[in-house]
């Protein structure tokens with residue numbers, strides 16, 4: 001039966017809200033904002049208001065909006081081929097694979113369409129790899145050690161390694177064989193590890209978990225334990241990778257190589273793509289037909305990802321992200337010395353979290369930032385999360401720090417003078433999960 005949505009009605013926020021409420025599965029609690037265009041680091045709503053975007057679509061639009069390198073790649077590719085299927089060759093896959101193997105230090109690539117698919121491929125590879133080792137007479141099991149407060153996506157395998165009960169429980173039984181280890185607790189990791197384990201799964205910087213970097217000791221212990229049995233070290237760089245921390249991969253700050261890594265979010269600057277990369281040795285666990293996807297690595301996604309990587313290189317954006325991130329972090333730590341309501345400032349490059357003393361304050365701060373037309377989000381209840389486009393400027397950071405300072409001043413006054421904490425219903429970025 002046809003649902004009638006009057007197409008002559010202007011596509012106003014109200015109309016769209018009503019149509020979505022009727023037509024779409026209610027999986028998202030969207031913020032009441034209708035963006036119609038973007039340019040550089042700014043978004044524009046349907047009323048012409050301009051917003052400074054410090055979230056970039058949850059770490060995706062690394063080159064901002066309407067970047068000429070991306071529009072050129074999209075235009076060019078649309079004049080030749082969008083899709084071929086993986087039954088045939090096209091020029092983009094090996095060109096992109098060459099760039100990705102160079103920047104990650106890994107040997108081989110599998111392309112897919114999203115973060116969770118990349119992670120799913122990593123989990124399947126870990127199981128298949130252990131099976132391969134067993135067939136060679138090695139003693140290795142099928143268990144996967146994941147971390148508390150982890151986030152790896154929503155498909156059945158990925159969600160099984162995602163810690164939050166709310167994401168997992170309604171779908172049980174999810175993939176069996178996963179145990180969660182307290183993040184950065186070396187003793188707990190050693191205690192949980194055995195020849196039963198085929199993989200240790202870590203986000204180098206936990207994103208949704210509140211911007212928590214892995215400790216060097218913990219990552220080194222995970223590497224050493226995996227080496228001792230042939231288990232694979234899986235490092236999820238879907239949020240932290242592709243230059244977000246000032247290096248191509250966050251693990252490069254630690255001098256530790258994984259067996260497998262996953263990339264997605266900013267890889268093609270807004271065009272859906274994911275990639276799982278691994279060592280030559282691990283790659284032998286996959287034979288033709290064992291894994292695949294229709295869209296994965298299609299000409300369009302590859303062309304745009306190549307353009308994104310080349311632009312990051314040509315414009316020296318890694319250096320820019322590193323120095324601007326340092327500048328941003330220094331500014332935030334200055335704020336922390338002025339306001340005790342800031343518990344902690346964490347991050348690397350332009351992946352930054354500011355932990356506040358309460359959820360109520362975090363909500364207020366987001367509401368205040370929205371009123372100042374600055375888009376960010378809140379994760380892990382009390383943490384303000386910044387994942388801005390790599391092309392952000394010092395001026396944008398100054399503006400942000402100024403707005404944060406003003407709001408903290410307003411909300412951090414002594415309890416007696418403090419304005420009543422309002423239950424805020426809708427805040428930009430407040431209900432975005434990723």
Ligand SMILES: *Cc1c(COP(=O)(O)O)cnc(C)c1O
Pocket residue numbers: 114115116117119151152153154203207208236237238239240264265434
């Ligand atoms: C976003 C994210 C994922 C899932 O990616 P999707 O594209 O949403 O499937 C997995 N791992 C990490 C660390 C992420 O941030």
